[in-house]
Amino acid sequence: MLFRYKAINQSGAETEGSVEAINIDIAISSLQRRGFVISSIKPSDEAGGLFGKEITLFERVKVKDVVILSRQIATLFTAQVSALRIFKLLSAEAENRALRRKLVEVAEDIQAGSTISLAMSKHPTVFSSFYINMVRAGEESGKLDETFLFLADYLDRNYEVTSKVKNALIYPAFVVFTFIAVMSLMLTVVIPKIGGILESSGQEVPIYTKAVLALSGFLVDFGPFIVVLLIVGIFFLVRFLRTAAGKDASARIRITIPYIGDLYRKLYLSRIADNMNTMLSSGIPMLKALELTGNVVDNKVYEDIMHETLEAVKSGGALSDAMSRYPEIPGILVQMIRVGEETGELGNILKTLAKFYQREVVNAVDTLINLIEPVMIVALGLGVGFLLAAVLIPIYNISSGL
Secondary structure, three states, rough: OOOEEEEEEEOOOEEEEEEEOOOOOOOHHHHOHHHOOOEEEHHHHOOOOOOOEEEOOOOOOOHHHHHHHHHHHHHHHHHHOOOHHHHHHHHHHHOOHHHHHHHHHHHHHHOOOHHHHHHHHHOOOOOOHHHHHHHHHHHOOHHHHHHHHHHHHHHHHHHHHHHHHHHHHHHHHHHHHHHHHHHHHHHHHHHHHHHHHHHHHHOOOHHHHHHHHHHHHHHHHHHHHHHHHHHHHHHHHHHHHOHHHHHHHHHHHHHHHHHHHHHHHHHHHHHHHHHHHHHHHHOOHHHHHHHHHHHHOOOOHHHHHHHHHHHHHOOOOOOOHHHHHOOOHHHHHHHHHHHHHHHHHHHHHHHHHHHHHHHHHHHOOOOOOOHHHHHHHHHHHHHHHHHHHHHHHHHHHHHHOO
């Protein structure tokens, strides 16, 4: 719960801000430990917003916000601005209210003596474990400006590639949905009316017309039950996908679907290579880099591979040998990692691999878009054309015989 407060700090100046705590007593104790003399404190939702509460439903911190924030932090560190001053400045300038609140709390924790990484770790919805460990490595090496630039570049690359894949899949999904909607509308509204005309004529109709009329009658009679079954099925499917078995099944299906699976495999491989390169270049140990990469790869199959690889490397094995056991890891990637281990250029090799797979993802997405658009349009046209032909040809024959 967030509390707004006004207080007098140790230097005697009046200050105000917000603090997050389970209840008001803990909030007061937290402020007193910082040396504040509290003049007023109240829950932040007592003022403003609908019915006295602040609306936060649509407020969330986007990846693009974190990219911009990282670049701003890097620039200010390069200009020799103190960490506390940086976060106070950025919290005052942040347009996203959710991000502004987080930055205010980070600034307050830094003022109370916390490190940047520890202050950020209290906000996992904004700063991932990967992000926190990168900042911690930057603190230990004294290169926070370079670290935040690394993070901004990494997040920007990852956001661009992931967005491209998602946008490529949205269009075919929309076309398929439109196709199903149009066909359903025709079979439940248009075809039954035309079927009535054909039945009243008493003429014999072709077999394909009978099939279309039978399908139309089935959907009209049992349509509501089918909709209910679909809703129930989707409900249980969503629940199943939240289980460990469901996540594993979903991850495997995602990387085995023809063509789409190849696209996703390249996406995950680019993410693995980019994560490992970014962390190793920042001085994070190999074992920690493997652990964090497994946590952020966003696919259960590759997550398990990275964690099993971690255990193998812990036991003294080479990274390339550990990865060579999995068919999901291409041989070329294993061979290049082996070369990097032998030459001591593993970071550069991983950087090259990341760029290679990112280009592969972009090319695959462009090809997919160029291929799917005409295929979907042709399929939609053929489906609608078949339905119309199945009912209009008999009507034409009837009118010709009159």
